[in-house]
Amino acid sequence: MAHIKSERTLVVIKPDGLQRTLAGEIIKRYERLGLKLVGMKLLVPTASHIKTHYNLDPNWKRIVGEKSIEAYQKKGLTPPSMDPLVLGDKVIDSLQKYMTSGPVVAMVWQGAHAVKIVRKVTGGTEPLTSDVGTIRGDFVVDSYQMADTDGRAVRNLIHASGSVDEANNEIKHWFNPEELINYRLVQEQILYDVNLDGLLE
Numbered sequence: 580m581a582h583i584k585s586e587r588t589l590v591v592i593k594p595d596g597l598q599r600t601l602a603g604e605i606i607k608r609y610e611r612l613g614l615k616l617v618g619m620k621l622l623v624p625t626a627s628h629i630k631t632h633y634n635l636d637p638n639w640k641r642i643v644g645e646k647s648i649e650a651y652q653k654k655g656l657t658p659p660s661m662d663p664l665v666l667g668d669k670v671i672d673s674l675q676k677y678m679t680s681g682p683v684v685a686m687v688w689q690g691a692h693a694v695k696i697v698r699k700v701t702g703g704t705e706p707l708t709s710d711v712g713t714i715r716g717d718f719v720v721d722s723y724q725m726a727d728t729d730g731r732a733v734r735n736l737i738h739a740s741g742s743v744d745e746a747n748n749e750i751k752h753w754f755n756p757e758e759l760i761n762y763r764l765v766q767e768q769i770l771y772d773v774n775l776d777g778l779l780e
């Protein structure tokens with residue numbers, strides 16, 4: 580099995596992230612964790628690329644629908660439908676519009692616990708309830724309620740893979756193998772070496 584320090588995750592700065600001129604700020608958050616950038620490109624995704632992306636996990640549509648019902652109920656509001664698949668379909672349609680509206684930056688970050696660490700720093704899906712200090716919590720105001728009222732996707736700046744399996748599938752969907760670069764980052768010695776030999780002169 581590969582060492583945990585070689586775990587990789589997909590991050591996409593969504594069109595609103597670029598339009599808000601937050602690309603540098605977002606990249607900095609992942610970079611300063613100690614993660615290594617191994618792939619990066621600017622592109623305008625097609626609607627079918629986005630549809631396939633959100634269908635890579637066959638359960639995603641149901642789960643996203645369930646989460647959205649739960650969010651309504653937590654706030655004492657009545658969901659527009661009690662069928663998670665109906666809500667899930669609506670979210671996929673709105674995501675196709677959102678994610679193809681302008682350029683995005685797709686990146687692959689590598690390092691120990693890359694998937695979980697990136698999700699932690701990115702913050703929860705809904706900016707209204709994302710923790711303070713996370714990227715979504717600090718840089719954007721949006722909510723399920725507002726997105727639903729206006730019939731659009733929640734604008735939350737970033738996509739980040741939710742699990743290692745998801746990351747592996749998503750990386751293959753967004754990058755060709757030759758677009759990912761294997762290299763040594765000098766700071767990896769201080770992050771991962773068992774013995775910190777050779778620091779003192």
Ligand code: ADP
Binds near residue numbers: 673704733738739
């Ligand atoms: P995350 O991006 O945090 O992993 P999900 O995978 O659940 O979240 O959802 C994917 C994206 O779909 C979200 O980032 C958000 O842009 C949008 N989204 C999710 N749920 C809803 C919803 N109920 N209404 C509108 N947009 C949504």
